[in-house]
Amino acid sequence: MHSAGLPRSCLGFTNMLTFIFGVICLAICVWCAINTEFFREVNYTITKSPWVKTIANFVNLKLWFTPMTSVLIPVACLIIFTSCCGILGAGCKTKCALKSYIFLVTAITLASFWILFVSFIYNIYTNKQTTRNYMTTTLRHYGKENDLITNFWDYVMVNYECCGVNDSRDFIDTDWHKKNLDKLYPVQCCKFANKTALMPRSKYCTISREDVAESFADRGCFVALRESIKGNKRILTFYAVLILLIYLMITSFAFCIIRGEPLIGPIDPEDVMFVPIRRDVEKAVQSQSSLDNMMFVDEPPKKVVQVVSVLNPNQRYTIAPNSLPNSIH
Structure with a gap:
């Protein structure tokens, strides 16, 4: 492959x-x-x-x-x-498409991570006052029909059993209070006998802040969310790390395709520890090379005899067996 x-x-x-x-x-x-x-x-x-x-x-x-x-x-x-x-x-x-893909995935991942984990979860966990003030500002638009912010606050107040950002007094300057002057806070702040039908336990709920109202009017949602984040910080950390790993895996795949080779190159045989081969295994393996299958016979060493002339000492003869003199020095 x-x-x-x-x-x-x-x-x-x-x-x-x-x-x-x-x-x-x-x-x-x-x-x-x-x-x-x-x-x-x-x-x-x-x-x-x-x-x-x-x-x-x-x-x-x-x-x-x-x-x-x-x-x-x-x-x-x-x-x-x-x-x-x-x-x-x-x-x-296509390298151009891969580079565009890496850029878009990086931008989407950073934007999502910043909005979800930094701007929301981390700032609530560290009790940032600016985040608390911003949430109070969004609550002013509470009460509109088919509104995302209204549905968000309804979900938070019902499921986290809280009321407003700091307490029920945050609803005084909201659009909801202008339409419901006879109530102090929404029914979502009450303790329910039936949560699905939003049926409160007490008939005094929404019109009183006393204990008889059986509500969460004094418990702000900022504190409730902070306690929930503290209790689930391991799970949230796991999700943050999982998103980071998925991002690194996807971008690594794209880089591999751009390079045309894996991020980790092949292992050099010289860097691998030498493992001796068993002799019986080595003998069983036969080479297919023609040079390895050829037999070579060593030639016996040649004997050379030098003869010196008595009359002329400077003249010498070199004689090999079964051959004529081949050189004169």
């Missing part, structure tokens, strides 16, 4: 799944933007899943004055474009 074959296969498979996910998200957003009721009827008839209603409600929420579809559609298109760069780079080994 080629040295870059495994990274190409892994990168191509991963981006193919990402491409399918992006196409599905884009189709849902466009479908809900055109006709949400038709999306609910068709999908609930086919899948019969309660997630259909949840997805449809989430897509139709508004982020301040902007519908969520106007935010999710560009995000889905970005995911599709990034996965296409990864597929093109893995399939055709």
